[in-house]
Amino acid sequence: MRSLQTQLSLGLLASLIALFALQWLAANFFLRSIAEQQVATRLEQDAETLLAALMPESDDRLEVQPRYIAPVYLRPFSGHYYWIITAHTRLASRSLWDRELAIAPLPSGEVRVAYLPGPQGQRLFTRIAGYHKLNRDVTIAVSEDLSAFEHSLRRFQAGYAAVSSVALAVLILTQRWILRRSVRSLERTRSQMSQLERGEIDSIDVGVPAEIAPLVQELNRLLVILRQRGKRSRDALGNLAHALKTQLALLNHATEHPQLCSHTELQNQLTEPLERIRTLTERELKRARLAGAALPGQHVDIRSELERLAYAVRTMYAEKSLDIEIRANPGARFAGDTEDFLELMGNLLDNAAKYCCMQVRVTATAPPLVIRVEDDGPGAADDDLHALTSRGARADENIPGSGLGLAIARDVVETYGGTLRLGCSDALEGFLAEATFPGIPPKS
Amino acid sequence: MRLLLVEDDSSLGPALKRALEQAGFAVDLSSDGPDAEALGEIEPYDAVVLDLGLPGRDGMSVLRHWRAHGRRMPVLILTARSAWQEKVEGFQAGADDYLAKPFHTEELLARLQAIVRRVHGRAEPVLRIGGICLDESRQVVHTEDGTEHALTGIEFRLLRYLMTHPGQVLSKARLAEHIYDFDDERDSNVIEVYIKRLRQKIGAELIVTRRGQGYVFERKDRQI
Numbered sequence: 303m304r305s306l307q308t309q310l311s312l313g314l315l316a317s318l319i320a321l322f323a324l325q326w327l328a329a330n331f332f333l334r335s336i337a338e339q340q341v342a343t344r345l346e347q348d349a350e351t352l353l354a355a356l357m358p359e360s361d362d363r364l365e366v367q368p369r370y371i372a373p374v375y376l377r378p379f380s381g382h383y384y385w386i387i388t389a390h391t392r393l394a395s396r397s398l399w400d401r402e403l404a405i406a407p408l409p410s411g412e413v414r415v416a417y418l419p420g421p422q423g424q425r426l427f428t429r430i431a432g433y434h435k436l437n438r439d440v441t442i443a444v445s446e447d448l449s450a451f452e453h454s455l456r457r458f459q460a461g462y463a464a465v466s467s468v469a470l471a472v473l474i475l476t477q478r479w480i481l482r483r484s485v486r487s488l489e490r491t492r493s494q495m496s497q498l499e500r501g502e503i504d505s506i507d508v509g510v511p512a513e514i515a516p517l518v519q520e521l522n523r524l525l526v527i528l529r530q531r532g533k534r535s536r537d538a539l540g541n542l543a544h545a546l547k548t549q550l551a552l553l554n555h556a557t558e559h560p561q562l563c564s565h566t567e568l569q570n571q572l573t574e575p576l577e578r579i580r581t582l583t584e585r586e587l588k589r590a591r592l593a594g595a596a597l598p599g600q601h602v603d604i605r606s607e608l609e610r611l612a613y614a615v616r617t618m619y620a621e622k623s624l625d626i627e628i629r630a631n632p633g634a635r636f637a638g639d640t641e642d643f644l645e646l647m648g649n650l651l652d653n654a655a656k657y658c659c660m661q662v663r664v665t666a667t668a669p670p671l672v673i674r675v676e677d678d679g680p681g682a683a684d685d686d687l688h689a690l691t692s693r694g695a696r697a698d699e700n701i702p703g704s705g706l707g708l709a710i711a712r713d714v715v716e717t718y719g720g721t722l723r724l725g726c727s728d729a730l731e732g733f734l735a736e737a738t739f740p741g742i743p744p745k746s
Numbered sequence: 747m748r749l750l751l752v753e754d755d756s757s758l759g760p761a762l763k764r765a766l767e768q769a770g771f772a773v774d775l776s777s778d779g780p781d782a783e784a785l786g787e788i789e790p791y792d793a794v795v796l797d798l799g800l801p802g803r804d805g806m807s808v809l810r811h812w813r814a815h816g817r818r819m820p821v822l823i824l825t826a827r828s829a830w831q832e833k834v835e836g837f838q839a840g841a842d843d844y845l846a847k848p849f850h851t852e853e854l855l856a857r858l859q860a861i862v863r864r865v866h867g868r869a870e871p872v873l874r875i876g877g878i879c880l881d882e883s884r885q886v887v888h889t890e891d892g893t894e895h896a897l898t899g900i901e902f903r904l905l906r907y908l909m910t911h912p913g914q915v916l917s918k919a920r921l922a923e924h925i926y927d928f929d930d931e932r933d934s935n936v937i938e939v940y941i942k943r944l945r946q947k948i949g950a951e952l953i954v955t956r957r958g959q960g961y962v963f964e965r966k967d968r969q970i
Binding site for chain 1: 757829837848860864
């Protein structure tokens, strides 16, 4: 799609050129026709004077009485000529010297106007008319050289074209300036869109030109709907999980009944599927509750959330007196949902806290956002790492304990298009989990 | 140990109450928020097991209320909400531990004992004071000579309370408060009978009578 600005500029340029060309042609046409009309009137008068001055000579030939001839017709090549055709003679003005005008006789009453080549190569504006005098047919052609007029006409044309070009340029520039100004408000909307994507704002300003205001309003409305829908389905899933788990707790409790304890096999037949249902519920419902990057307008202050989490984990493992170190710049942000972020980091931190001796380190660097969780525990063997990292490992195949937590952490990271790498920590010589988020490329 | 169990599920609540009583706790069961809040504020509980989704007032607010009013008893949140968001909020509100449903009763007991011990500054699952050793999971006591004595429910509760408050004068009323639950008939005279039975099992010199005041568990040698 070509930009609006280019489209508008090209359209305007084309229509302005057409307009100026039309004006130029029209001005030319009218100027010329006015001039020709005026000259034609004069020529007609001259022709009538000549007609009146035509007198029969003694030999019965018609001759123009010299005293009626205007001086311009006498001066050679003056630009004013006449040419009279009678039945027997051709009478030429003195100004023609001895050149001729190529004219055919016209029947009486007819008038023709034409441009004829003149004695010095000029174009002569000529009025030819047929008359009837003294029972004889007379054709009188009167010409005037319009070079001077045409010369001024060309100067006018050049001037007009120059003025038009300047006007065209000024108009195009003005239009571009106006367009830039109105596009600037779109520019603001565009930058707000990327802010929205990065989660810095949660709706777009509606102070935009009327043409795109409905678009922005619609977008804002969709955002609200999306957010509500997300919340509704989250709440529904939360309620479902709540109900399911309470019932599972009851079943679990029932399996611990003393009468069942003596029937170990029967008890196992109950506890194993129950445990599987528990892991499945836990993982699949959590996965379904992940908001992901689908909801714009959210961001998490990494440091403060990590500190809250660290407090929770320290309390959970109070007997260990954990040393949890958080290395994140204040203000570092995770573009996404708080619950998702806590789910990811909670599982990673819990895992680290469970296996560490006492030291856990969380490092967040950006951009791209990379969060590393390291501990000083025994780490994991290569085989286990491989099993843990294998993609697509489903909840029911996972080893209970750390496996489920890491699987959920992976689900979160993948929901955001990131990757979770598991390995060994160089610094603390224990387990390392590293989540990398490609993030939204910064837009200028 | 007197414990408040807050659980609104009509089947799980009573089932848990029985399990906790078997583990030697005097248990009060509450099934709604405002009731639980009031009980926790008035009664001297040694621990609370708190569900979050409660009718009337949600568990998180109840906990915040207690903490805001200086109630410091250890609280274990037992809930079906397993999102970390809620865990974090629970700890922020002042919880000491958080257990997600479904759970195993053993795990609940282990965690509960752990937070109670933490409050009393102990890390071991076995109480060892004054040369005797109380095994909380089996509810038996080992005396200095190595013999094992089984304890009845009330005896166990009484001895555990005495051993977790060594050197303190404990009135009969206070002892009764911590070993009986709300619905039991609290006859403080019966305490004398139980003290007598305990003295027969662990030796008379460990529990000293302070006339008109109560009893003191002597820490003649310090905690190991």
